[in-house]
Amino acid sequence: TYKNLCEFIPILGCNSSSPIKAVDLNPLIQQLLTTHSGSTIFGVGGHSVLLSITEDIAAKVSLKPSGKHVRHEQSIFKLLDQVPCPYIIHSFLCAPNITYMPLFKNGTLYERMSMDDKPRPVLQWMLQLSEAVACLESLGYAHGELNPRNILLDNQDQLRLVDFDHALKIGDDLDVGYEPYVRASKAAQQISGGTYGKAGPITEQFALGLIFWYMSRGTELYAELDGPDKVDRLIEGELPVVNLENPIDGIIFDSSPVTSTDRMIQQPRKRNVRFRR
Secondary structure: OHHHHHHHHHHHOOOOOOOOOHHHOOHHHHHHHHHOOOOEEEEEOOOEEEEEOOOOEEEEEEOOOOOHHHHHHHHHHHHHOOOOOOOEOOOOEEEOOEEEEEOOOOOEHHHHOOOOOOOOOHHHHHHHHHHHHHHHHHOOEEOOOOOHHHEEEOOOOOEEEOOOOOOEEOOOEOOOOOOOOOOOOOOOOOOOOEOOEEOOHHHHHHHHHHHHHHHHHOOOOOOOOOHHHHHHHHHHOEEEOOOOOOHHHHHHHHHOOOOOOOEEEOOOOOOOOOOOO
16 A cells, blocks of 8 residues: 555665655545546565556556656666567556556566476577567667566566566676676776776676576576675676576576686586676
8 A cells, every 4th residue: 555655665775876756756646546546556676566456457656756776777667669679577557757558467587496396498588588689789879787586577478578678788897786697897997987897798698598597597696606606706706606507597697698718617527618798
């Protein structure tokens, strides 16, 4: 309910550089919940709230009036209309502060990987996600925040890439990300770019490779490590070896660029190969 949202907002923004207070919430949120009978709050992010308007229609509303992230995502939706891709979510209608789009209730890829009783068509998902990323790249953009939480599944187990709030033009500084799907450069190696380099094929392919790893293993890379240890290993380029005799590992090898200084963790009875540039 809207009351629950007002209580949750201070918690959501407690670590934010620009926290949101309940009094700052976009009045459109309450208006939509009141106007559309049966509508509910489906999800809340850092910049927007997703409302379930009907069983298959959602409204993404900026948490604050005139929020720049929703406006930016709408500009990406407009570009995506030029190259429709079945594995990218598209908008039905964009208006000030609100975007109407399809609603998928099957959850994210991250949630799906915890369900051992459901099939995992990994090769199908790899192909679909690659096509979605290539579609964005054809427009001159990188998603900028590729990770399993930004990938939805529809009722037919088809992937839908979502959340373009942080999409960047190729070559722009990349400062947003979620390890292990991004990695910072060593201070001595970072000549230019954002925290995670410059958005483009290298950063997107790195994320793809680690998502493919997650799809095929069922656990995220270095999930057993604490945050700082995970970050350190990524910065140092300590990435696991892959078995080229396995077709999926071969794709991971081809899609995951690394620098020439990266080292591999040794594993017995497997070819010592490394994700390549």
